[in-house]
Amino acid sequence: MAEGTSARKPPLLRAILPFVLVGVLLVVALFSAIGALNQNVYSAAGFVRQYLDAIARHDAAGALAIDGVLDGAPTMTGGKDYPHTLLRSSVLGSLTGIALADETVTGDGTHTVTYNFRLDGKESTMTFTVEDAGRYAAVFNRWRFAVSPLAVLQVSVLHGSTFTVNGLTLDTRAHEPAERAEEFSHQASYLVFAPTAYAVSHTSPLLQASPNKVPVVVPGTTAVTVDVQPNKSFVQQVQNELNGFLDDCAKQTVLKPTNCPFGIDIDDRVLNDPKWSIAKYPPVTLRAGDGTFDMPDTEGLARIVVDVQSLFDGEVSTRDENVEFAVGLSVIINTDGSLRIQLH
Numbered sequence: 001m002a003e004g005t006s007a008r009k010p011p012l013l014r015a016i017l018p019f020v021l022v023g024v025l026l027v028v029a030l031f032s033a034i035g036a037l038n039q040n041v042y043s044a045a046g047f048v049r050q051y052l053d054a055i056a057r058h059d060a061a062g063a064l065a066i067d068g069v070l071d072g073a074p075t076m077t078g079g080k081d082y083p084h085t086l087l088r089s090s091v092l093g094s095l096t097g098i099a100l101a102d103e104t105v106t107g108d109g110t111h112t113v114t115y116n117f118r119l120d121g122k123e124s125t126m127t128f129t130v131e132d133a134g135r136y137a138a139v140f141n142r143w144r145f146a147v148s149p150l151a152v153l154q155v156s157v158l159h160g161s162t163f164t165v166n167g168l169t170l171d172t173r174a175h176e177p178a179e180r181a182e183e184f185s186h187q188a189s190y191l192v193f194a195p196t197a198y199a200v201s202h203t204s205p206l207l208q209a210s211p212n213k214v215p216v217v218v219p220g221t222t223a224v225t226v227d228v229q230p231n232k233s234f235v236q237q238v239q240n241e242l243n244g245f246l247d248d249c250a251k252q253t254v255l256k257p258t259n260c261p262f263g264i265d266i267d268d269r270v271l272n273d274p275k276w277s278i279a280k281y282p283p284v285t286l287r288a289g290d291g292t293f294d295m296p297d298t299e300g301l302a303r304i305v306v307d308v309q310s311l312f313d314g315e316v317s318t319r320d321e322n323v324e325f326a327v328g329l330s331v332i333i334n335t336d337g338s339l340r341i342q343l344h
Contacts, residue, residue, distance in 0.1 A: 044111035044130045045103050047143040051128075052115060055193055056095040060088050063193060067133060068145030073191055074152055074219075082152055082191040083175055086198075091166040093197045094120045101125060110146050119197040119215050126195045126217040151194040152221040153214070154187065159288040160207055160228035161186040165200050184291045192216055200224050206234035206333060230286040230293055238295070238331055239284040241341055246327075250276035250302065261343070262300075262325035268308040271316065279303040279322050292330040292342075299326050 047066075054063035064070045064087065075081055097118040104112045114127045131146040155172065157163050162171045172188035192198065194216045202209035208231040214224045230238075249260035253273035256263030262276075280301035286293045301322040309316045332340045 042141040042143075043103075044141075044143055045100050045113050047130055048113045048115065048128045049098065049100070051145075051149060052095065052098050052117070052195075055092060055196065056098065058089040058092045060092065060193070066145070067143070068130070069148055069150060072145055072148035073150045074148065076189075082189055084191055085170060086153065086165065086168070086190045086192045087150075088168075091168050091196075091198070092193060093166060093199075094118075095195065096121075097123075111143075117195065119195060119217075120213070122197070122215070124195060124215055124217050147219050149194050149219055150191050151216045151219050152189050153192045153198060153216060154189045154221055154223040155200060155226065156185065156187045156223070157202065157226045158185045158228055159293070160202060160204075160209075160226070162204065163200055163202050163209075163226045165198050184288075189221070194219060198224070200226055202226050202228045205337065206237070207231060229288060234293075234331075235284050235286055237339060238286065238329070238341065239281070241339065242284060242327070242329065243278070243281050245343070246278050246281060246300070246302075250278055252276070255304075255306075261327045262302040262323050264304055264323050266306070266308060266319070268310050271307040271309055274304055274306040277303045277305075282327050286331065289330065292332050294331075295329045297326040297328040299324060301325075 051063055051066050051069065054060075054066070073082075095117055097116070099116045100113070101116045102112075102114040106112060110129055110131045112127060112129055114125060116123070116125050118124065126149075128145065128149055129147040130143045133142040133144040135142055153165075155163055155165070157172055161173050162169060164170075170188075170190075172186040175188050176186070197213055197215045199211050199213045201211040207228045209226045209228045212224055212226065214222060216222045246260075249257040249262065252258065252260070253275070255266060255270070255274055257276065278300065280299075282298035282300035284295055285298070286295055288294075302325055303320070303322050305318065305320045307316065308319050328344050330342045330344065332342075334340055
């Protein structure tokens with residue numbers, strides 16, 4: 001019996017050997033695949049690429065879910081969170097042409113990864129810092145952002161409070177203390193995704209500000225100023241108000257209309273009621289001042305027609321002349337959109 005068993009071993013080994021070789025090859029292929037995945041998909045650069053791809057496809061939730069993005073986001077002094085209002089897909093711009101530029105390992109083991117890309121068609125670049133976060137299933141590399149790629153967009157709205165960023169209109173006063181005194185200019189800071197280009201502007205019925213496109217490609221604070229100025233409609237409304245005021249002044253049949261910027265002294269005897277009209281209205285120009293929109297003293301002409309008799313020789317004549325005057329004013333926009341005009 002022993003001899004028969006011994007005789008059957010070589011054929012059995014020959015039958016098993018191919019399976020053993022296949023198993024060895026599969027193990028080698030598996031480790032090669034794991035190595036390749038760790039070098040690419042699960043590399044530090046691959047980890048950053050996942051974040052950039054989420055930004056490119058406007059997947060805000062996916063980007064925020066990546067380790068080290070939101071949980072490592074910057075905070076205000078005292079640990080209070082910046083508003084998350086702009087951490088939404090709808091305000092993300094165009095991110096294309098993503099390409100790895102460089103990856104280096106620092107002395108403390110963190111990886112510095114630099115990518116090139118185009119923001120709204122313009123070439124740009126951003127550097128990210130990531131660190132080892134262990135392994136997935138004890139096999140694949142795991143990473144997290146050592147420095148969150150989220151940035152802070154600090155918006156200063158001069159002579160106003162609202163602004164529009166990538167189509168979304170916000171009011172900086174929404175994040176101010178309720179007891180804060182009303183101011184002419186306002187400022188607010190928001191967490192934003194980087195890299196993204198943010199077009200910041202202001203458009204309202206009476207005010208406007210030229211668009212200011214700001215690329216945010218650093219994790220720190222990026223500041224942008226919105227210089228709000230009166231638009232044509234605002235100027236025209238003030239012009240209409242001023243013209244109406246001057247027309248009312250011209251209705252007064254006296255030499256010096258009460259509370260009006262023009263008048264005349266006549267030494268001769270006035271024989272009838274003076275008739276005023278406005279020969280030239282002061283053209284309104286408005287610029288932002290310290291707390292109001294101001295028009296500097298601007299010249300106009302008022303015409304007077306009146307019959308007079310000379311005290312010297314009794315001659316009667318019609319006095320018809322233009323009288324120069326100047327008027328300045330300040331304007332405040334009330335909360336209901338109406339104008340409060342103060343002449344000076």
